[in-house]
Amino acid sequence: MSPPPPQIPAALQNLCGQIPLPGIKRSNTTSSKHTYQSKSSMSSRPTFNTQTSYDSHNSEKVGFDDPMGYPPKGGLFRATNIDGVIKLTAVDEEGKAIRTPELDSGYRRTDTTGRLSELRKLMRNEKIDYYIVPSEDAHQSEYVAASDRRREYISGFTGSAGTAIVSLNNAYLFTDSRYYIQAEREIDRNWSLFKVGSGEVKPWNEWILNRARGAAIGIDSRLIAHDTATALTSALKLRGMRMAYPQRNLVDQIWKDRPSKSCAPIYIHDMRYAGEHAASKLDRLRIWLKEYPVPAADLKYSSPPRPSSPARDRPTSKPLPDLPPPSRAPSRQSSMRKDSLSRQNSTSSGPHPPTRTPSRSGISRKNSTSSRENFHRDRGETAVRLIPHYSTFVSNLSCIAWLLNLRGGDVMCNPLFHAYLWVGVDKATLFVDARKLSDEVKRYLRELKISVKEVSDVWGYLRKREFGSGKVIIPPKTPYAVSLMLTYSNYMVAPSWVESNKAIKNKVEIEGFRNAYLRDGVAMTKWFAWLEEQLRAGNTITEWEAAEMLTQFRKQGEHFMGLAYENISATGANAALPHYSPTKGLSSAIDVQTPYLNDSGGQYKDGTCDTTRTVHFGHPTDEQCEAFTRVLKGHIAIDSAVFPQGTTGKQLDVLARHALWKDGLNYLHGTGHGFGSFLSVHEGPHGFGIDVPLEVGHVITNEPGFYKEGSFGVRIESALVVRRVETKGQFGGDIWLGFERFTCVPIQTRMVKMELLTKDERRWLKEHNRKCKDLLAPLLEDDARALRWIRRESTRTSPQQTSAVVQVLAHDAPVQIDSLPISANFKPLKGGSTLVDRDRARFWSLFTRHEKRAQSVGLKNTAVHYTLNVGFGSPPTYYELLIDTGSAYTWIGAAKKYVETKTSTRQTNQSFYAAYGSGSAVGAHYKDQVTLSPSLVISNKSFGVASSTDGVDGSFDGILGLGPTGLGKNVVTPNNGKPVPTIMDALLAQKKIEHNMFGISFTPTKSRGTIDGELTFGGYNAQKLTGKLNWYGNQTLQSSSTGVVDTGTTLIYITPKAFKVYSESLPGSKIDQSTKLLEIPKDSVGKMKSLFFVINGIPYEFTPNAQLWPRTLNTALGGKADAYYSVISPLSDFEADTGSSFINGYAFLERFYSAYDASKSMIGFATTSSTTAEIN
Template structure:
């Protein structure tokens, strides 16, 4: 910093491709802070170090970072909204250093505009300062890429490329020559990889024009069979680092290159403003609308994941009932083992969130084997996890109780459930965004002065990333048939316990009584097939319709999963019992009365 005369240096969480989750060699912010959450930015001044993170990670950050770091709670009352707001509000005549590869184009433009009146500006050192001191930094991944079969993708890569070329040709004005894609090559080419844990994607750049299509990727990742596949769809392969001389030399010829607002600012700087046009990511919009084949694949994947989840819940309840102490880590590991047995299983979609007691109050808590935290009997236990299958990416959360829950826990769970049901049963006209529906998930909680500080739900991929846009319940993007989205309200009592219920949904057309304005009405269909425990539900707080929804959901789980569980008597008996349970906690057994269970 002294050499470059910097007043601040910013270390984002993202990599050069804007990935939310990053490869081990890109975990610069985690390495320098010790904070393992997926969202957060480190800011180092000449005298002080700051970690800026949102409400999902406030408590986790306090636990993980040492006294050298000051935690900035972004989004809190009176606090900055994010790291750029924090910087803007404190600098004057300052030079702020950042690796331009890790800064999105739109963020760089907005931040520079805000800094200019303060006599400050961004500065881009030629080397990443963290890399200079990270002596044992892991090398970049060279894991092989592979073809995702057409039976799962629903559309050939050649047709996707032809569609994109047609879209580029129709872009006004008629000066756009091609598009540089920095984070969607996996979907565009029907390829998958293993560069980032839990995300079957790979680091690459894809240039598409009318005359040529070039994939810039590490040579070691492409096998002979992949090279043959690329040739079959007229894609040229070049070295990953060749993208920079390609851009500098303007090898595509005349015209401008289309980039998205999320493209790395380093690319913008290399191109210069005369040679690029910034447009919203049409590929992201296409990817978000799942084909019928992709939706059928997701239904099958969620059935398989539901089978694993039910077998695991039956095992866990049996073990706890027998008096065994089960750690958070062991519970998560066992669930993964059940998932491994499923057809098309490729790994986890993200690290298992397996949390009891106060740990469950951390929305993104991950257990560690060495901690040996036992699942408690007097607080809720939360598990948020999902498998990656060749035909779908799964994301499910269930909260259960292995003892007698308190009235406070039951009331909170009931309010969370009511929000979950309100989203699941929503009917809305075309043009409605997830953000407009978000209040439905919170209304019941707000009634009792409760809330949660994370989003209500997000899009997800078809054997791709577990978080996918542009749709979501925090997004203003209108929901359309084919969008998939999670529904996950929760409540967290700090340092005590937490709970969340999450199911995956897809958007579909529905018929209404009056059909005002015609066939424009939309609703959701549930993909997730895991029962919701009724023990913590308060019947007197629920409407007749809400009680029936719970019974219908749990009965549907039995109907769909029973054929796959006939050889696992423990799991099938558990599922039948859950499907037949009444709402609420069982009344205590009268003194002197004994019951023999058959």
Template sequence: MALEKIKSLRALMSSLALDALIVPTADPHQSEYLPDFWKTRAWLTGFTGSAGTAVITKNHAGLWTDSRYFIQAENELLPPFVLHKLKKRTPEYLAWLLENLEFGNTLGIDASLFSADEVEYFNAILAVKQIKVQAVGDVFEKLWTNRPPLVNNPVFIHDEAFTGKSRVEKIEKVRSQLINKKATHHLLSALDEIAWLLNIRGNDIEFNPVVTSYCLVSHHKTLLFIDAQKLSNPILETLNTDGIFVQPYEDISQILQQLNNKHVLWCNKAGLNHALFGQIDATCNLISEASIVSQLKAVKNPVEINHYKQAQIRDGVAMCNFLHWLEKTMLKKQMVSELDAARQVMLFRQEQKNYMGPSFNPISAYQANAALPHYSATVKNNTMLKPEGIYLIDSGGQYLDGTTDITRTVALGPVTNEQKTNFTLVLKGHIRVATTTFPEGTKGIHIDTLARLDLWRQGKDFGHGTGHGIGYFLNVHEGPQGLSPSSQGPGDTVLESGMMLTNEPGFYLKGAYGIRIENVLVCKPGENTGFLQFETITYCPLDKNLIKTELLNEQEIIWINNYHQNTYRLLKDKVSDELKSWLQEKTSPLY
């Protein structure tokens, strides 16, 4: 089957005079999660993981992915695809192409699936061997016969009662920055940025309530490029009233072609796809910087923060229901699989007000499976839970008033002393991050280390960042901020009051078990002028059965007791009597 696809693809490549083709994991909006229509890499290679790049030449078919996906890729990749293990998360396939292509060869890409910056980088690297990068459009149009259609789900309004700011106010803020920089137009291509700016939401991408569109803000009007079918008449009128005018999705190219040397376009070349970037008239002046919206969106306003806390309380209720159910089920020695548990946590969320769906595919992982930080239970590997050892559940919900993301690691029965020690070390790091205070100007990279200190002391560590930004009824992973050890990207962004981040240190022992403790933090002014601190706004007990109190200092014990007391206070009146008793016991003080 895959051999057939490759054969047809190579025939097409030959007709286009291509020596190689790159098939990335991307859509034209550089989305993290893809609409089914754009899952070409998965269709071609069989590998369904969320990151990876396929490269096809005349005599090689390779897939490059990172360590999170080695096992999955080995299981799923269809012949003739060969796995190339990425050492770092960089485009190492470029080095491979440089070595394996001949002088003067031609490499094909769908330019709409790469950012303008990426294509510039490709050109610079491949120039040493005079390899030409050729935009060939979407070659899968012809090859992929049963391709899922592009979705056209309706748009709905995200009410101002939830957003705290009208679209008019938000656009005004963008305009004032536009004018400050002497720019005339601001182009938005990231779907969550457009949804935030216009207070609209949709269902075009699984887990992400976004709307396929482009948006162009100028001094006097705002253009939304979108398939008109997605908009009801009342919504269209609402947008028009607010000075937002709708044009067909495809017309963005034509508008960009009409810009000229009197215009200054602010766009983000690191996010704008190269095909569209190429449509901008050559005479138009450019400012390439992170979009104005990405920063505005990251700093949550007080209305959003208050709503968000309410959503977190409901999410906490769902999580407590789930953990209580899990405990009972284990006690009764009933059969539960990882997939059953993942389904159950979604069911409990569905009972909650304002719930709109999961914010990502839950990670429900028992013992050794949890040692893969991005494990995904499938029908194939689905494991039965046993009343012993530890279980990890990383899940979240989309609510009209917030996006949640929480991980709890719990004992299903007897656990080892070592498991308790490691859980406690992870917890100490989690608390150190949660309780730190730091001066304005501090970046995520400066905070990230705090989560690791206690693990380091024992010669242990974890292989992912400590946390990511999180959207407000938007994408669960949101920039620009993050708690990462990398000196580029999210870790290099200055933290500001109002930013939300996850705090999710972990520990993974290959073949044995995995631990992660994840709460959401909001950044707020500290007690001292010029300083900031975090407030934890996820409310759900931590499993005391996994805590070794003797490894904690007094401040850590006080923090846990306060956290539990606060959780009980916020949830107790929202749960059944049975659950209330359970919660009382789960949140009782450690000492």
């Protein structure tokens, strides 16, 4: 789940791709009347002609477009200056306000007019000019109970972070980048939106300082942190303003239907999951309290005993050094940060000392009284504490639950309970609703020597100092009401020992996380397999339905206690909203043609889970692939990081963003946050983007992302634990740290541009997915669908396996055969793609999808293809089908629609989905008569009829799958995991042929539609051969000499080293940028020499003429008509990494005869009359 945005130095603001405020204009000119003419359309951001401006006593002059929506084209606006903010309202020609159309979204606006009117009445009674309504509750929680959602009630904005400020005339909402778009869609016209972190927009606590002098700023003192309140109070005083704290919350007084407080029972968190007794934690806390450094004002000194002596023997008195009083509150500089939302979450302990952070024990040995102590030590005197001991007050709900090993149910998705806790050196008091305590819990608390009082008693307890003598240590994020109850001399502010120690997980907790994430991975795998099957079958699944089903799968897991947060299930443009959550009534259908993002997690007794995966069920665009790959690079960079002890998360944050920054991209939320052990999903004090050192035992998420508003979003999130790592060197004796990954969900490779990944990154991706398969597969034996999915998604094909797919086998002697004519077709290139681009997309499919090879045929990737006319039905209707030896399933309906006849039978309970790298087809499963030729008629043959296709431009009607039977295993569902019989299987079963083999003769392509190829069923046509047919297969090929022959590839690819030698042998040759082919000067064409492909010791000569692309087809490539282009190209680093020394496509197969025998797992090649033909 994406954390709040990090603090970004001003110097980096422009580098970080800050999103501009919509419609903002700034001006230094003045005017009193303002009408703006819109030049925008509904589909774009409005721009305003700012020839006129306005008067204001404030230096900050910012104008916003109408909060209710974007203006119509040519619309007029009326500008109103309210508190220095220009409010734009769309008006008609007569100047009357009009309501602009709302944005299309899954959010509802709430009319807040009445609520604001009632609130302002109370503000006038209290003499308050501005009333602040934070998101937090009385414990400074990020996630609050329904009864504490005051900001949501008054503003209508439902996001988890934001601050509302209401003046007597206007209302303002401040929120961070995670909620920019959501807030725009939820707030009504009463509100002006301030996008904190965008441009020059400041946080609310800085913005409020520029309001009118003498103003009274009101807030509930329970809902603002001590550090924020003290800094703000001091800053307001300097400006003649003041803070006001009404006794009763003003929003509560107008909230008529406010939900009642939860009374969920509190229960004990078992030691099997906690790993440490509460008594032990309390003992460690008390040691810290006893040893906490004592300020000078709390010490007095006594001289050591000595014998009587004359007065003259006494040491001469010296004046004490003039020491400043101890600091009990953070300075404005440390507490009033540039972005108050940049803290990791509401439990953050606030600014840490720049020179030292608390150790595991939380004890800092640094003593601010050293000069005074040295003075007395020199005199032989000893220090005596005026304050006998310290105590601490804990208000953070996660800290209380962790310290006491208790859990509750007062906050949705968080196993927490409302309470406060005071801990002294020998006793403690828990303030809680006693109705929540069972007899078992009461007995448990007595054993811990903890007394219980009602939660409402806490304020009198503090005010009357019922805890006794001694100072109370409070963390900076303690509600300000606590320090108001205590006198200034009776409390100190210090980082929270509880929070710091809670963040460092023990061995039991870490092992619990491993188990919980494995269980959560099982649920997500089963769910992904289900979701993909549903979408393949053409079923409509909404975001909400998908999220609900995922919850059902999670419920099947052991120790499941609920969700960790609301499921973020987002398709298309909704995925561009980092914290979008669908509802039953407002939810989009998942679009298979756009990325789908799921950010979710379960609460288990042994761990809190948080995982995000972005997947694509169709054919991603190049832009989507580029964004996904750059996000993946950042994810890998963080996961692989090794760093010295003392490194902060803020220092590592740039690793996640670097790949995006190189392309001018960025994201505005944090890169990662801590999380609890069956506690809150957000936990401090550490995180990426936060200046707190990472320590062994810290757990943290790794979640870079990218969001294109109105289009799509990408985020990849995994959970990590900091561990010590061994390095070759130990510079300066440093201790080196790294990460272990908990998350066990594969990362889909469909949107990965492998050429953008380094060799190490590709290795990381392969190893991560392999590890997921190895860990999850044994736990999925009861779910065949999920088992198939994890094996497919997590297994990267090796070079040997890929070759085995192509070496589809053949026979050693001529037999009775039937030969059919096939026509060559050239598919002109469109959309800026090149043959190289298409072939490379094909290679990625080849090397990543072995088990489901049907996905490897590139419908978009094949520029040159051969087709065969095949009849379906009786009487037959003929369809032009693309011949593919890399898939086993046959389907029609891409261009010409299927015509049913009396022999047609639809298999009502079955459907098919065939994905081909960058193309796909989905539809119904049929049986009918299939006619290949008058002598090859197959009765009752199964095939698919596509209802939807992608990547087919009408140049053929479907696919004739000639690959091995196993490649069609998972295309049709449900089918009990059985493969569908292929065309070859049916011919053999019905005794139309004697042997399971076929031969293909491809002749060099010179023009589109030439019928000069031949497909032979049952054997091969020996008359086409001019040399011996050499067979290969049933043997292991060394990776260093492995070659791939693929009918879905057009060109020939050789290793980069071989290509360098090849191109340098042709003076003046260079890569043409339009076609990405090697362009050879005319003078060098005559210098070309034959290339030889050696397969198991047998050379196959590829002549100079064969190396040239047909010049008659140059312009179809986007090339020059008179140029000479080579069909030889270099393998990319990724393709070379697979171990392949060459990949031969149609350019090779057109020069050699190929035969395939499935019965012997062999493939054969032979020379033909085209091998040495001079035709190009």
